[in-house]
Amino acid sequence: MAIPFTFRQLNYFVSVAQHGSISKAAEALHVSQPSVSIAIHQLESLLGQPLFQRHRGQGVSLTPRGEALLKEARQILTLSHNLLARLQQDDTEVEGQLVICCFRDIAPYYLPRLVSEFERRYPKITVVMQEQDLAGVSLALTQGKAELALSYALGLPQEVDTRVLDELPPYALLPANHRLAAEPMLSLAEIAKETLILQDMPLTREYFMSLFWHRDLQPSHIHTTASFEMQRGLVAHGHGVALSCTRPAGDQSYDGAPITCVPLNDDVPPQRVVLARSRQFPLSIPAQLFLDQVTNQNEKP
Structure with missing residues (x-):
């Protein structure tokens, strides 16, 4: 037939x-x-x-x-x-396409560098990068829309294998002139007394709120925003304080206003940055090459 x-x-x-x-x-x-x-x-x-x-x-x-x-x-x-x-006798001659989904908040910190290094080594493989919120990353993996995902190890489905690339502890963001900005460390109880600028994205929102809930705390006021960039801008101009795990190279907002970043003294586990794949699908050669490259880089002293 x-x-x-x-x-x-x-x-x-x-x-x-x-x-x-x-x-x-x-x-x-x-x-x-x-x-x-x-x-x-x-x-x-x-x-x-x-x-x-x-x-x-x-x-x-x-x-x-x-x-x-x-x-x-x-x-x-x-x-x-x-x-x-x-x-193919030479891996550098392998052709194909690799679709990688990435949590949009951490994409700029990792993906451009990793993909550039990969494409230089494997010039015949085309890498397609997709940015999503955390819920979208999980959906892309389970539906097979992406073969690999770079994300926090948060809310990922059970049928996913992960490799840890980094660990990022949460910290507080404050206006540079805030009364607590000079403190060496801050507690979540102190943060809860302030207006919290919260990213209103699935799983991101729940993660940061859970840090308070697990200590029977509730922020006095909450102001939500859709993006990390707006969150930093609102903090820099005195609209409130925030919590984050990702930290750009410069402690300032897009318009140059300064931000102060202060570590937390609470015992809060770091967010793990992982490269994930779904066991529901066989791994393509391009995806395996990418996984191997990232793993080898992380194992270097």
């Missing part, structure tokens, strides 16, 4: 799922948008069910049947690409 679909159709389908857009997938694949649309339509006709929900002006999202097919298609394509890659 002839196989009723092609590897090209599956590849186009996976690319649309990863990019959430037919036009973006076509651009990444260097083909025309109608070519991708036709391939998706052919697969949907073959299966007798829609694989994507179309959202006018907002791309596409997977249907339940599409989510199931994505896992199967990823496995088929990964195994076939790995077979071809193993025929």
